[in-house]
Amino acid sequence: MPRRTAADDGQPRLATIRDVAQHAGVSVATVSRILSGTYPSAPSTRAKVMRAVSELDYVANAHARGLAGVRPKSVAIVVNSVISPHYAHVAQGVQEEAAREGRLCIVGTTGGDPERELATIGLMRQEQAEAVIRVGNIVADDAYRERMASIARALARAGSQLVLCGRPPLGPDVPAIGVEYDNTAGAHAITSHLLSAGHRRILCLGRRSGYTTPDSRIAGYRAALAAHRVPHDPGLEVDGTMERGEGYRMMRERLDRGSGPRDFTAVFASNDLIAAGVRDVLRERGLRIPDDVSLVGFDDLPPAADIDLTTVHVPHEELGRIAVRLALRGETPGAAQRVLLGTHIVVRDSVRRLRGV
Amino acid sequence: MPRRTAADDGQPRLATIRDVAQHAGVSVATVSRILSGTYPSAPSTRAKVMRAVSELDYVANAHARGLAGVRPKSVAIVVNSVISPHYAHVAQGVQEEAAREGRLCIVGTTGGDPERELATIGLMRQEQAEAVIRVGNIVADDAYRERMASIARALARAGSQLVLCGRPPLGPDVPAIGVEYDNTAGAHAITSHLLSAGHRRILCLGRRSGYTTPDSRIAGYRAALAAHRVPHDPGLEVDGTMERGEGYRMMRERLDRGSGPRDFTAVFASNDLIAAGVRDVLRERGLRIPDDVSLVGFDDLPPAADIDLTTVHVPHEELGRIAVRLALRGETPGAAQRVLLGTHIVVRDSVRRLRGV
DNA sequence: ATGAAAGCGCTAACAA
């Protein structure tokens, strides 16, 4: 049976390398070689081929090419949501570094759904990305960790390097690179900052048990209290997700609850978004920052500068850049390694020094 | 030559469907059918196959599957940068709708580089995504438009639908769906808002000739002035990109320049980021909003609410959702269609009503 | 219900 061509039916077809070869009067191998550019060829042949390519508007089929053994030069990043500034900034760093290394960057999103996360990473694995970078906190659940570990192994087998960004490592025997920043130290530092200013009753908003990021931050908060020998009042810790609306809700409920005087002088929000929500409530109630209430956050993302928030700076882009660098430089895909980046406090104008300190 | 297997060399190999078939003692066709799930099969066979799959940790190779004619269920979105809130929000909408439709969502970034844009879209085309959604303003350059048009045609030929989000259509004969929002009307409305409050000298920041989005907004600004019979002073229009730092720079230079009294009472920033930068400068100089200077923006993205900015609300997520919906619902890939979404003013607290109005 | 075999479009030996 003769090979099917565009003329066979009314349906338009994508031009294939065979069409190009035929059009240019050469063999498919010649076309392939000329397009790959890594081969010597006669200028006249080359010209014919290039003309055929542009006339037929030919683009190599990625699937066929991948099947034939060419590993796509790409890095993949998987985030919960792309509107979260932290993820977005890390993704930015990944993208910059990937571009610098001549790699394409593919972003997959999970919407926070573990099933979709697995599906998305599976897709990246199928796509044979050189590196798969997973950003964000996770449910620190054993079954889940086991699944991630097996994904890491599968990726390693497929020749891609898994990088976990801003989440705890899966264990020394799991072939994954961890690039983290120090949540606990950051929270410790900023809580100490409040304590040094004389605050003793510090409301802590955004606890979320089982999620690594808030967990570590709360741990830092508690450690700082302990270090300063300030009694820890569990009643000052409020559960909530790390969103602006949640910050608003938590603060409002807190203020509405007590009829007496406020039982705190400062608020530690487990991220800047929460802090922004808190600020909204305070302003609505006519409470000034820092005069009436001191407020600190965590992340140093856009809202922080807008609202003059003293907060913990996290090296977001740096995280992404280093993730790519390590994944690509590593000679062995599936190597285990761990990097911990530092954080630092950015002092703006949201903390009041209490009298007598 | 016998087929190569994992035992042939020390190199680990990814399990293939053949390995699974062998392991389960069935044929590859059976494995394929069972995995696709759309075929009747004996429960015992099914069990054997599933066990082999999980033991070998098999994942179908996307390239092979794509080659064999299975169109991946995915939509692609191409943005300049993922840290830009507007793009991020549109991407969010795309992602939501794609997930709802059971599609995977791939995000490609271009960094604003036309070359990379072309390369990225080419990649999406190769990947055979059902829809390719391009978000953001473009250089309204003829050569560029011609290239996009030919890309649209190529995508249509490959069976994917191109959607242009928030950018002008390429022409009636180009097979692309356009989903836009009304920049000019929005700018007209908010400028009128200032004019109605008695402002006559309105500084306009963020002009960028040749870029569709700022161009349309500036056009709305001018149209509103004309409609109110307020003379248009080109000296009040300042060039700059739509970033916070640029807003800061433009405003500072403007304030530093004039030694006399300010020659404007209000500022129209062509987006909220610029407005945020403007606000930073004003605060540094001890100028209050809206008491000393009125300020409006455009976009209604996160910074706007933080800084109590009166601005134009753009339906970001909606844009993304509709883009996906149209692309997927359209029976003919490559259909031309156009949708224009409305905007509306969000009044906060950044405009002062001048005396005598 | 299952198997055998023909491609999908491309790359990379191997020949010429």
Add this chain to the structure above:
DNA sequence: TTGTTAGCGCTTTCAT
């Protein structure tokens, strides 16, 4: 320098 051809892993007729 160019052509021929054997796969890459999968799906899908066509047989059985």
